[in-house]
Amino acid sequence: DTGVSQDPRHKITKRGQNVTFRCDPISEHNRLYWYRQTLGQGPEFLTYFQNEAQLEKSRLLSDRFSAERPKGSFSTLEIQRTEQGDSAMYLCASSSRTSVSQQYFGPGTRLTVT
């Protein structure tokens, strides 16, 4: 049973560039989540998919951020025109529909904007 995987693990980019991250959830999980974690803080929710439908978005997800899950399997998170404030760990999680629905997290993508 493979866990949640994320690619790349680390990304360094210059301000103003676009970046895209990928998340592959646990295969039987139909729910997928993106969170952002800055230094010294807990993760903050960004968005949530059930299958291919994006059902919830945080106000943190500005118009420079877009997420997709085209076939209900993997997901991508794109940040356009990156800013230094976007530097953070981007975490992906997945879950199945159970009474607990605990979220299983991937290793994260650490983004550094210079």
Next chain:
Amino acid sequence: AQKITQTQPGMFVQEKEAVTLDCTYDTSDQSYGLFWYKQPSSGEMIFLIYQGSYDEQNATEGRYSLNFQKARKSANLVISASQLGDSAMYFCAMRASSGSEKLVFGKGTKLTVNP
């Protein structure tokens, strides 16, 4: 809106002793779930234990137990017989059942287990 408060930025414990990590929450929902996650220095969030708001008994998972006091809105994590590998950040989180699937996390507590 939901809020999680973890008032202990750092905690120290001797190996083999028990330690309690505090968590209080705020919500107007009647139905909600409380979670604890461990985050080692590698960065991955590891699920530890879950407590539902209607569960009458405190949750236990191996060396982890959750001291749930609903009236006080607290959900403290107790780790028994601490091991060196328990050194990590610990996050308390809540999911309200009011149509949202998101988890709201606290700021975390850094636990250091001393030999």
